[in-house]
Amino acid sequence: MNRPLEHAAAFAIALFFVPLKANVAGVSVYLADLIGIASLGFMGVALVRGRLMPSTLQGASFILVFVLYILINGLLTSVPAKLVVIEMIQWLSVAAFLGMLHQAGLLASPRFLSLVALYTFAGALYTAGWHLMQPQFSDFKHLGNTKYFFGFTCALIYLLRDHLRFSHLLLAAALVMLWMSGERKALLGIGLMITCDQLLCREMLHQRSRQTAVALGVFSVAGVALVLVSVWYLFGLSAILDHFEFTRFDILFADQQMARWDSELWRKLLLANGFSLFLEHPIFGVGPKMLPQYIAPYFQNQELVVYTHNFALDVAVEYGLVGLAILFGGFFLGMHRLFRQRMTNPVAFLLSVYIIALVLFVAVNSTIMLMLVLPFFINTRAAVSPEPIPDTGNAPAAKQRIKTSVSVKPLPHSKRG
Numbered sequence: 060m061n062r063p064l065e066h067a068a069a070f071a072i073a074l075f076f077v078p079l080k081a082n083v084a085g086v087s088v089y090l091a092d093l094i095g096i097a098s099l100g101f102m103g104v105a106l107v108r109g110r111l112m113p114s115t116l117q118g119a120s121f122i123l124v125f126v127l128y129i130l131i132n133g134l135l136t137s138v139p140a141k142l143v144v145i146e147m148i149q150w151l152s153v154a155a156f157l158g159m160l161h162q163a164g165l166l167a168s169p170r171f172l173s174l175v176a177l178y179t180f181a182g183a184l185y186t187a188g189w190h191l192m193q194p195q196f197s198d199f200k201h202l203g204n205t206k207y208f209f210g211f212t213c214a215l216i217y218l219l220r221d222h223l224r225f226s227h228l229l230l231a232a233a234l235v236m237l238w239m240s241g242e243r244k245a246l247l248g249i250g251l252m253i254t255c256d257q258l259l260c261r262e263m264l265h266q267r268s269r270q271t272a273v274a275l276g277v278f279s280v281a282g283v284a285l286v287l288v289s290v291w292y293l294f295g296l297s298a299i300l301d302h303f304e305f306t307r308f309d310i311l312f313a314d315q316q317m318a319r320w321d322s323e324l325w326r327k328l329l330l331a332n333g334f335s336l337f338l339e340h341p342i343f344g345v346g347p348k349m350l351p352q353y354i355a356p357y358f359q360n361q362e363l364v365v366y367t368h369n370f371a372l373d374v375a376v377e378y379g380l381v382g383l384a385i386l387f388g389g390f391f392l393g394m395h396r397l398f399r400q401r402m403t404n405p406v407a408f409l410l411s412v413y414i415i416a417l418v419l420f421v422a423v424n425s426t427i428m429l430m431l432v433l434p435f436f437i438n439t440r441a442a443v444s445p446e447p448i449p450d451t452g453n454a455p456a457a458k459q460r461i462k463t464s465v466s467v468k469p470l471p472h473s474k475r476g
Contacts, residue, residue: 065171068160073178075429076211078203091425095152102155105162115161118435119154121389126150128385129347132378136346146347153428161436169439172406173222176215180229183208187236199240204426207417209237210245211430214252214413218406248416255412259398260405326368332357333367337376344379370418370427390415393435407437 075091082088105111116123126147133143157166165171186205190196199206213233220226237245336345336354345353350373355364366373375383394415397408411434421427 064163065165065168065174068163068165069171069174069178071156072160072175072429073182075426076179076182076204076208078205089425091429092149092152095156095425096148098156098159099148099152101159102162110162111158112162114438115158115436118161118393119158119432121386121393122150122154122432124389125382125386128378128382132343132382133347135343136349138346138349142346142348149425150428153425154432157429157432157436161438166436167438169219169222169406172215172437172439173219176212176219176223176229179208179212179215180233183212183233183236187239199236199242204424206240206242207245207421207426207430209233209240210242210248210413210417213237213245213249214410217249217253218409244417244420248413251416252409252413256405256409260401260409325363328358328363329354329365329367330369330372333369333372333376337372337379340376340379342379343381344375344377347377350376366422368420368422370421370423373423390431397434404438406439407434410434410437 071091071094074094077090079090080087081090081093102111129147129150130143132138133140133146160166182205186202186208187199189202190199193201199209213230216223216226216230216233220230223229237249332354333350335357336350340353350366351364353376354367355361358364367376371383371387374386378386390411394408394411397404397411401408414430414434418427418431
C-alpha cells in the first residue's frame with residue numbers, strides 16, 4: 060500500500076478534529092469541510108463509472124436515507140433552500156470522505172488505523188500542551204473540537220494496541236490526558252467499550268466462562284435498573300430534578316448573565332428550552348438549521364443562543380421524531396449487524412459502542428458526524444479459528460486445508476480468551 064497516501068489520509072482524518080478555516084471566495088470554510096466536498100466529487104466520478112463497491116453503499120445507506128429525509132423535511136417546513144442544501148452537503152461530504160477511504164481499502168488495514176491513532180495522539184498531545192501553557196484555563200475545552208481528540212485517541216490505541224509499538228505507554232499517556240480533560244462522556248464511552256470487549260468480543264473457551272459472562276452482564280444491568288427505580292421510588296422525580304437544579308422554577312428564574320460563564324447552567328438552559336421546543340414541534344421538527352432561530356426567544360441574553368449540546372435532542376428539535384427514528388434507527392440497525400460480526404470485525408463494533416455513548420452528550424458538528432459514520436466503513440476482518448479437521452489418513456491434504464483457513468492474520472480480539 061502507498062505509504063504517502065496512508066499518511067495523507069490519516070492526516071485528513073485528524074483535520075476533522077482541528078478547527079482550522081480557509082477563506083474560499085470570501086467564505087470562511089473549515090479545512091475538513093473542503094476535504095469532504097472534494098470527496099463528494101471523487102465519489103461522484105466513481106458512481107458514474109460504476110465503481111462504487113456494494114459495501115460502500117451499505118455503510119452509507121442510513122445516511123443516504125437521512126439526507127433524503129432532510130430534503131423532504133425542508134420542503135414540509137418551508138426552510139430556505141440554502142440551509143437545506145448546506146445540511147445535505149455536510150452529511151453527504153462526511154459519508155463521501157469515509158467512502159473514499161473505504162474504496163481505497165484503507166479502512167480495512169489495521170496499519171492505517173494505527174497510523175490514524177498516532178496522528179490523533181499527536182493532536183491530543185499538542186492540545187494538552189497548549190492548555191497547560193495557558194494557566195487561565197481550568198480545562199482542555201478552549202480549542203473547539205480538539206477536545207474530542209482525547210477520547211477518540213484512547214479508543215483507537217486500545218483497539219489497535221497489538222499493532223502499535225509501545226502501545227501501553229501511549230495508552231497510559233492518552234488516558235492521563237483524557238482524565239485531565241474532564242470529558243466525562245468520553246470516559247463513559249471508553250468504559251463501555253472496554254466492558255463490551257471483555258464480555259462480548261472474547262471467545263469463551265469453556266461453557267462455564269460463557270455462563271459467568273452472561274450472568275455478570277445480566278446482574279449489572281439489573282443492578283443499575285434496580286438502583287434507578289429505587290431512587291425514583293424513594294425520592295420522586297420532582298425531588299431528583301430539584302436536587303440537580305433542573306426544575307421549571309430553576310430554569311425560569313436562572314441568571315442568564317451568569318450562565319454565559321457557567322457551562323453547567325448554560326447546558327441546563329439549553330436542554331430544558333430545547334426539550335420545550337421539541338414538544339411544540341414533535342413530529343417533523345422546526346426544519347434543517349433552524350434550531351437557533353426558534354430557540355432564540357427563550358433567551359434574554361442572545362449570546363446563549365446555540366445548539367442544545369445534545370446530538371439526539373438537536374436532531375429531534377430540527378427533524379422531529381421521524382428524523383430521529385431514521386437516523387438513530389439506521390445507526391442501531393447497522394450496529395446490530397456489527398454486533399453479529401463482532402468476533403471477526405471487533406474494531407468496528409467496539410468503536411460504534413464508544414460513539415453511541417459519546418453522541419448522546421455532544422452537539423452536532425462535522426467531527427461528531429465523522430465518528431458516527433466511521434464504524435460502518437471499517438472492515439478489519441479477523442480470521443475465525445479453524446474447526447478441527449478429522450484425520451482421514453491424508454495428512455498433507457489436511458495440513459493444506461488448515462493452512463488455507465488461517466491465511467489472514469487474526470486481530471488480537473479473536474485469539475484472546
